Amino acid sequence: xxxEHAHDxxxxxxxxxxxxxKKSKATVQEIKLxxxxxxxxxxxxxxFNKFFTSLGARLRAAFLGPPISVSRPGVPVANYKDVPDFxxxxxxxxxxxxxxxxxxxxxxxxxxxxxxxxxxIGCKVLAPPLTHIFNLSLQxx
Numbered sequence: 834x835x836x837e838h839a840h841d842x843x844x845x846x847x848x849x850x851x852x853x854x855k856k857s858k859a860t861v862q863e864i865k866l867x868x869x870x871x872x873x874x875x876x877x878x879x880x881f882n883k884f885f886t887s888l889g890a891r892l893r894a895a896f897l898g899p900p901i902s903v904s905r906p907g908v909p910v911a912n913y914k915d916v917p918d919f920x921x922x923x924x925x926x927x928x929x930x931x932x933x934x935x936x937x938x939x940x941x942x943x944x945x946x947x948x949x950x951x952x953x954i955g956c957k958v959l960a961p962p963l964t965h966i967f968n969l970s971l972q973x974x
Contacts, residue, residue, distance in 0.1 A: 861877050863877075864877050864880045886974065889919065921971040923968045924964055924968060928964075929963050933952050933953060933959060933963075938950045
């Protein structure tokens with residue numbers, strides 16, 4: 834069939850589309866965390882949030898074992914306890930204002946369905962409270 838339509842691209846693509854399986858949109862139906870099962874979207878999202886927000890702390894704990902001793906003359910031994918904690922710097926109202934005003938209105942709205950035009954038009958009013966919310970989120974982890 835492909836060789837029959839080698840000179841007609843639209844027919845060739847039509848044949849190929851029929852033969853190639855469509856991409857499936859896999860979704861998480863259920864997730865288990867600490868012997869508890871979640872099937873609703875909110876519970877699943879909270880499980881992912883809990884996992885990814887604690888990932889940094891768990892990785893840091895895993896790597897803060899005893900320092901590896903590589904004794905070579907003149908080479909200092911790495912001590913992971915001397916590595917400073919990772920912290921976020923607070924965001925400014927100007928930064929949030931700039932980000933909101935640079936949103937593309939021709940793009941789709943996010944998961945909450947807030948139209949980007951509303952965010953862009955209201956950036957002067959929205960920037961201060963959003964800055965406060967973002968900074969509280971960064972502080973609390």
